[in-house]
Amino acid sequence: MPEIQVLNRQVAELIAAGEVVERPSSVIKELVENAIDAGSAVVTVETQRGGRSYMRVTDNGCGIPPEQVPTAFLRHATSKIVTEADLDAIGTLGFRGEALAAISAVSRIEMLTRTKDAELGLRYSCLDGLHPETEEAGCPQGTTITVRDLFFNTPARMKFLKKDVTEGNAIAGILDKIALSHPEISFRYIRDGKEVLHTPGDGKLSSALYAVYGKEFSASLIPVSYNLQGVGVKGFISKPAASRANRSMQNFFINGRYIRSRTASVALEEACKGAVMAGKFPACALHLELGKETVDVNVHPAKMEVRFANEQPVFDAVYYGVKSALREGDSPKVMGLNQSRSYEMPPRKVVPITSISPSGGLEEEPGRPLLLKDSAPEQPVPAETPTVQTETKEPSSVQTEPEAPPSLLPEPEPEISVPRLSRAYGDGKLPAVKREPEGFTPLVENALENRPAAESPQAEAAPLPLPEIPLEESPQPVFDPLPLEAAQTEEKGEAPSLLGERAFHGKIIGEAFGTYILVEHSPQALMLIDKHAAHERLIYERLKAQGPNGEAQALLEPVPVSLEKEEYSAVTANLSRLREAGFEVEDFGPGTVLVRAVPLLLDGGDGAAALMEIAGYLAQQKATLTTQHMDWVYHNVACRAAIKAGDVTHPEELAALCRQLEENPQVRYCPHGRSVYVLLPRREIEKQFGRV
Structure with missing residues (x-):
């Protein structure tokens, strides 16, 4: 057994320093807290390479008398407490007397300090951790401490430091917290020659929050x-x-x-x-x-x-x-009468109505506007653009657009428009599908007969990920809204679906709770489809199939997004990978990025919100966007772009969704693992009614 002996001073201090100085941010925290305890009104922090090579903290506090400076670098030397009773009511940030001793043990340190009454200050330097030097020097009132080459004498600690960006983010995070803890002090942080934080020091917490987190958060x-x-x-x-x-x-x-x-x-x-x-x-x-x-x-x-x-x-x-x-405080904003806003509505396109001739062709009836139903008498079309006045007062004071006469309103027959599903297929048209029945049928039969779905050749026919499906070109412009009568085909007199060449061959009974689609797909079973889960998985598969060639849409007005320091650094370090996912993002100054384009399936607001979630995820994971993390990004985008439970969904959209599931029978779970659909056998239903 080795002999028990007392460690020498240098080894003991290196061990003790490990408890106080873990990384550059630990050094900054200790030095800034000492500056606050010294009564400073202004504190400036400067770092280079994340604090590895250079850190400097300057304050205008009371300073240290020259004769006390060497003592300040000894272990357990402090002016904050004297007796054991002082530990029961600590009112200062520092009190252990370990910071300067621990820092000087693992770095090259230099101090300049001067009290208010002294003509000259003192320079104290310890460049090797063992032999300090002192000399008189001219300097302003307060204390300036410079730390260089952190962990130069402990390579084992040095190798555990993270990237310069990560260490710099940790310092910025600590300073953010300290700045919010003392809004009466003006804090300034200069990182690699660039100012990234400057608080006014006016004593208002709201001002400090504005400086730290930005305008959007403060509002x-x-x-x-x-x-x-x-x-x-x-x-x-x-x-x-x-x-x-x-x-x-x-x-x-x-x-x-x-x-x-x-x-x-x-x-x-x-x-x-x-x-x-x-x-x-x-x-x-x-x-x-x-x-x-x-x-x-x-x-x-x-x-x-x-x-x-x-x-x-x-x-x-x-x-x-x-x-x-x-x-x-969390009450909705109320507009007074003098705060009314007007919203200009775009003029409607008026197209001459057409009717179906006996030969099946389309005939134009000049002088009549295009209406959904042709049962109304001719009505004049206003020439000016309608304006909607909105005010929040009595309901009677709200001015809205005059209601159309009942004769001009469409029958309760759904419009053929796909405001959500169509976005999943690029140009507003859903892909063409095969005419042969396939998809759910073998799955239903297998489930009812307790056979594994893999035995069905149709179930194996559609591999993952989904292939890029060619889109049909429209031979003529599609008016909005398209009249059902005017869209009848020449051969059968049936309205062709804008959602594909053929309709879903199952029978869609309806929708329950705004969430589940009820489908009678075979004589032996009902199918309940979670429309959000189904749509989300289809979009996810499409995004994954696109890979680095993600489709994006440019925003008319770029959206600024305020981020926390770590989130901001995580986003700016992954701009190229975000571009692959469809996000065009650029640096817009400290703590802010500018979103210029978002994935095709999202709008500007959803895209900005998705980017904030991605930023939080990256900051929490402390990782770059690898393939695994890109999968999470696809999940996030798909979830935001998909139809939501409770959304009003047109029957055509439901049919399109069912048809896409029919084309891709392997889609059974959403990206979060929830089932896309469940089967309810007819026999189980009949049992409930005593029929079997």
Whole structure:
């Protein structure tokens, strides 16, 4: 057994430094907290290469007297506490006396400091971790600490550092939290020569939030101010509509210190339950004020975790404070009479009506507008563009477009238009399909006879992913809306579907709960189809088949999207892969990207929202867009582009969806794993009625 011996000072300090200095962001956190404790009004942070090679923190605080500077670099040397009793009521950010000693043990450090009354300051440098040097130097009041070559003497620690971008993001994240914890201090962060953060230091939390998270986030905040059982809660929460994909923007501060608190986080989310969508998380910046003796911050050297003497008052204060704020602040905007807005409606195209001649051709009847039904007398068409006035007052004060006479309204026969499904097929027309019956029939028969579907040759005929299906060209312009009578074919007098060459050969009974399509596909079974799951899977297969050649549509007006620091870096590092998925994104300054194009299946708003979710996912996974992650992107886009449960769906759309499933019988589960359809055998139905 090796002999037990006391470690030498250098080895002991390297071990101790590992508890305090884990990465560059740990150094910045300790130095900035010391600057705050020194009473600084302005703090400037500069880094290069994510802090690996260079970090500098400058403040205008009280400075350190020259004779105390060498002592400040010794372990357990501090001005914050003196006796054991001081640990029971800690009011400063630092108190352990370990930061400077730990940093100097693993880097080359230099300090310039001067007090208010001194004519000259002091330069203290320790470039090898062992032999410090001091000399007088001219400098402004305050302290400047420069750290170079972090972990130069501990290569084992150096190799565990991440990419420069990742380490820089971690520093930016820490500074964001500290800036929100002390809005009365002006913080400035210069990263690789570029300013990425500058708070005004006016003492207003709203100003700090604007500087950290941007205009869009700041505009969606609800103020919180509440006191309960000696616990004060003050700050802001996001409106439910502005909830995030993760908890990275939940900021809690206790007595001016940023902390991670599961108690406060659970209270926040419980208070927002029912207002925030499932899978989303509210954002916040909440300052909690409570007695210093009721909270213990001496839990870990990083001082990010705390213990409460009693957690219930903290939970209750956050819960009821947020509940009260939501009740009072999350109300819809109301427009007064002097805030009316007018919306110009585009002029309708008037096309001469046509009728069917006995020979089957189309004849033009000049002087008559194109109507859905030809049963109405001739009506004049207004020449000017109609304007809709919208006001939020009494219902009688709302001006709307005059209703058309009953004779001009169509019969309750659905229009042939596909506002959602058609987007899944590029130019508004769904693909041509084979005329031979195939698809569901073998699956139904196999299911009813308890045979595996793989035995059916039809079930094996359509491989994944879906092939690119050629689209039929329309021989003439399609008017909107297209009259059913004018669209009859020459041979059979039947209206051809804009959704394909033939109709779905099963019998669509209808739709239940706005979600499930009821299909009588064979004499032996009913089929219930989840329309969202089915549409989502079909779109997903198409996106996956396109691969890096994803179709995109340019936006008329580019959409700026504000992102958190880590999300912003994750997006800007993956611009080329996002382009493959159909997102044309460019850097638009710190914390903001500009969306110029989105996947063809999405509109601008959905595309921007999808990009925010992708950004949150990448920041949380801390990964680049590999093939595996691109699959997640396809899932996200498909889910947003698909018909939603509860949407009003035209019968033609339902038929098109059923036909596409018929063409692709292997589509049985949505990308999330939910069943696309289930079978209800006729025998089971008849059992319920006592027929068998």
